[in-house]
Amino acid sequence: MPASDQGVHLPRYKVIPRTLIFLVHGEEILLIRGAPTKRLWANRYNGLGGHVEHGEDPLSAAKRELREEAGVENVRLHGIGVLMVDVQADTGVCIFVFRGEVREKFSWQSEEGTLEWVSWKDVQKLPLVEDLPQILPRVLAWQQGDPPFWAISRYENEQLMVHFHSEEGDSSLLRS
Template identity: 45%
Template sequence: MNVAEQGARESSARHLVVPRVLVFLTSVNPESGAREVLLLKGAPTKRLWANKYNGLGGHVEPTEDVYAAAVREVWEEAGLEVKALSLRGVVTIDAGFDEFGRRPGILMFVFVGETTERTFWPSAEGTLTWVAVDALADYPLVDDLFELLPRALEGPFFFGHYAPLPDGTLRYAFQSSGVNPSPS
């Protein structure tokens, strides 16, 4: 197939998406033995999720696949080279209608990986922190992470769909594929 045969420009009424990646790196704390996940507390000046904890990630560039984007984002945001990431879930996010009457959305690919490297560089995006998995409920996480993160870290491969509610918040729905994730 060539570019013109992809059907991406046929109708402005179709649901078009921006691809993004979200990565959760885990590590064992050498002092406590606790399993921890590396989270980024959004800078107070961030437009999105200021002062809330999220995984690493961002947009997929047109020149890369989603795996390459995940590896690049971990490097850019933490200075960590990851050797292996596993895709654990795919989430479709309906962002509602824009000012032009289009319905753009986001297609988010959720990855996990393990690392023994616990030193990272400062991030302009916010403050990186290793958080004990058992203590996640005590942190101001980005809203969807309370449901998404346990699925990514422990469950089988999942699919998610976020839909806008009248008040502007999102409703989160998840479905398991029944396939157990491959080891990281």
């Protein structure tokens, strides 16, 4: 279908595609502590990831981000969820969430921040980016063969709300 038939018009809702990647080793998860010089999320913990660039699919973008942010290649990634982030009435962010298992831990530092392996039981004690307390339980509980999660987040009365839906039709509303 040509671009003219794709329904891309200025007043329509548009999204910026991004990836969010979590690597697991046993009972530990790899997070990046944002560099103190970062404009957003300085000294806060997040998964790895970034923008899906023009011409990339989400999985290729996730693998590129792993190379750039962790120096890692050849990790099998599983798409485990999609999070829509409402930013404005006509703009949002679509985050493709991935999880991978690694056999050996590694360390890496970049201008983005420092990678740290964190025990699952200690992760909620860290200064996490705002939506991670809601996302991480789904990431950690995921097992191969599970359906992906579907979620949307937005601010309501100055509080981040994350609404999850499952394939079975149930939903839950969480507050950060």
